[in-house]
Amino acid sequence: MDLLHWKLFPLLALLASFLFFFYIQDSSKSSQSGCSLFPHSHYWIASKRIVTPQGIISGAVEIKGGSIVSIVKNKDWSGKFKQVVDYGNAVVMPGLIDVHAHLDDPGRAEWEGFPSGTKAAAAGGITTLIDMPLNNFPSTVSTETLKLKIEAAEKSIYVDVGFWGGLVPENAFNATALEALLDAGVHGLKSFMCPSGINDFPMTDARHIKAGLSVLAKYKRPLLVHSEIQSVVESHLETEDGGGDPRSYSTYLKTRPPSWEEAAVRELLTVTKDTRSGGPAEGAHLHVVHLSDASSSLDLIKEAKRRGDSITVETCPHYLAFSAEEIPDGDTRFKCAPPIRDAANKEKLWNALMEGDIDMLSSDHSPTVPELKLLNDGNFLKAWGGISSIQFVLPVTWSYGQKYGITLEQLVSWWSERPAKLAGQHSKVKFLKLSFYICISINPPSPFSGALRMNNLEMTTTLFREP
Numbered sequence: 014m015d016l017l018h019w020k021l022f023p024l025l026a027l028l029a030s031f032l033f034f035f036y037i038q039d040s041s042k043s044s045q046s047g048c049s050l051f052p053h054s055h056y057w058i059a060s061k062r063i064v065t066p067q068g069i070i071s072g073a074v075e076i077k078g079g080s081i082v083s084i085v086k087n088k089d090w091s092g093k094f095k096q097v098v099d100y101g102n103a104v105v106m107p108g109l110i111d112v113h114a115h116l117d118d119p120g121r122a123e124w125e126g127f128p129s130g131t132k133a134a135a136a137g138g139i140t141t142l143i144d145m146p147l148n149n150f151p152s153t154v155s156t157e158t159l160k161l162k163i164e165a166a167e168k169s170i171y172v173d174v175g176f177w178g179g180l181v182p183e184n185a186f187n188a189t190a191l192e193a194l195l196d197a198g199v200h201g202l203k204s205f206m207c208p209s210g211i212n213d214f215p216m217t218d219a220r221h222i223k224a225g226l227s228v229l230a231k232y233k234r235p236l237l238v239h240s241e242i243q244s245v246v247e248s249h250l251e252t253e254d255g256g257g258d259p260r261s262y263s264t265y266l267k268t269r270p271p272s273w274e275e276a277a278v279r280e281l282l283t284v285t286k287d288t289r290s291g292g293p294a295e296g297a298h299l300h301v302v303h304l305s306d307a308s309s310s311l312d313l314i315k316e317a318k319r320r321g322d323s324i325t326v327e328t329c330p331h332y333l334a335f336s337a338e339e340i341p342d343g344d345t346r347f348k349c350a351p352p353i354r355d356a357a358n359k360e361k362l363w364n365a366l367m368e369g370d371i372d373m374l375s376s377d378h379s380p381t382v383p384e385l386k387l388l389n390d391g392n393f394l395k396a397w398g399g400i401s402s403i404q405f406v407l408p409v410t411w412s413y414g415q416k417y418g419i420t421l422e423q424l425v426s427w428w429s430e431r432p433a434k435l436a437g438q439h440s441k442v443k444f445l446k447l448s449f450y451i452c453i454s455i456n457p458p459s460p461f462s463g464a465l466r467m468n469n470l471e472m473t474t475t476l477f478r479e480p
């Protein structure tokens with residue numbers, strides 16, 4: 014009997030039971046008008062390549078009433094059923110979960126906004142995203158500001174959206190306020206160890222982070238940290254002329270050296286020891302966002318993991334696709350923080366990802382209006398830092414990963430399984446709806462071939478819901 018109920022698939026079950034504050038615009042409408050698969054309420058999506066935790070199988074995903082009810086192996090179902098959408102060699106896999114996106118809504122919706130940001134996510138195969146607490150205004154640091162964000166999102170999103178709350182000096186020592194924010198449903202907290210570039214989102218230090226972790230421990234939710242500490246001597250560079258031509262990328266690169274990341278990670282590790290088994294913040298978890306330095310910073314994180322600290326780390330496709338040497342003068346689209354480093358560093362990042370030392374990927378999608386990117390001036394020192402990428406992360410990861418022999422199972426691990434664990438681990442977040450998504454890419458035999466050759470990638474993102 015090969016009728017495999019979804020409960021037998023930990024990954025599918027994990028995604029299905031992933032705890033979210035879900036704000037689906039209108040699930041029945043979006044699942045049908047959005048993908049126009051079938052008018053039937055009971056059907057099968059067949060493929061020779063369905064990615065499951067047990068490997069890639071040939072078979073079909075059974076959908077009933079908008080929900081996945083089973084995954085069936087080929088030999089058992091063929092010929093038995095009528096309503097089958099057969100995708101042949103195309104890959105059927107879980108939708109991507111992006112744990113790091115800035116949609117800037119409310120307050121700076123002209124930078125992105127929930128409608129365009131979530132449509133771009135869906136177009137790129139991301140079916141769930143967790144929105145960062147800053148770049149919107151006001152920043153999401155209290156129950157009141159979370160309410161504003163929920164109101165902005167409620168009627169204008171096309172994929173599942175959850176929220177991180179902000180850990181800032183103003184609330185860090187106020188356990189009651191943090192608990193209220195966590196009770197209201199944020200998946201965890203985010204803080205900065207350097208200026209965030211957003212006035213109402215000030216930076217934290219190790220004391221704030223320690224206090225935040227002790228509250229998060231009770232909720233078993235993570236703290237995500239932007240890990241760079243500005244050194245006084247070097248910070249001087251960015252505010253002045255950077256010691257060189259501001260249109261040259263290398264000038265900008267020098268203003269944010271790897272030592273900033275290393276200093277931050279070193280300081281973080283003085284508090285992550287609290288998260289060890291038996292420690293005062295056992296249950297809390299620290300997640301280093303968008304690691305760029307693949308040397309000392311990564312070594313420190315690896316050591317901390319070995320010691321039993323509850324810590325994970327992500328990097329982003331732009332660090333894996335680009336290198337400093339290739340960035341043209343004046344092309345401020347590449348400006349982000351921490352910066353894209355040299356080609357040797359990029360190789361190390363890939364190795365760390367392949368070895369499992371980097372746990373997962375995220376977009377760090379952080380758009381703004383073209384005027385603030387100073388595309389005409391090309392001044393790297395003054396342009397807004399942030400890369401707009403949410404719809405490209407899947408083809409970029411796959412295309413650039415070909416050189417390293419990445420597999421579909423790795424893709425699912427980096428983009429679905431581990432992000433799901435991060436955002437939902439042991440979570441008791443109350444959520445409005447449960448859902449499960451699956452993403453179908455149509456491009457046999459190589460599912461996403463060609464570097465950024467988007468024309469080669471046809472993708473249907475289809476929403477299925479767990480009952």
Ligand SMILES: [Zn+2]
Nearest residue numbers: 113145377379
């Ligand atoms: Zn970010």
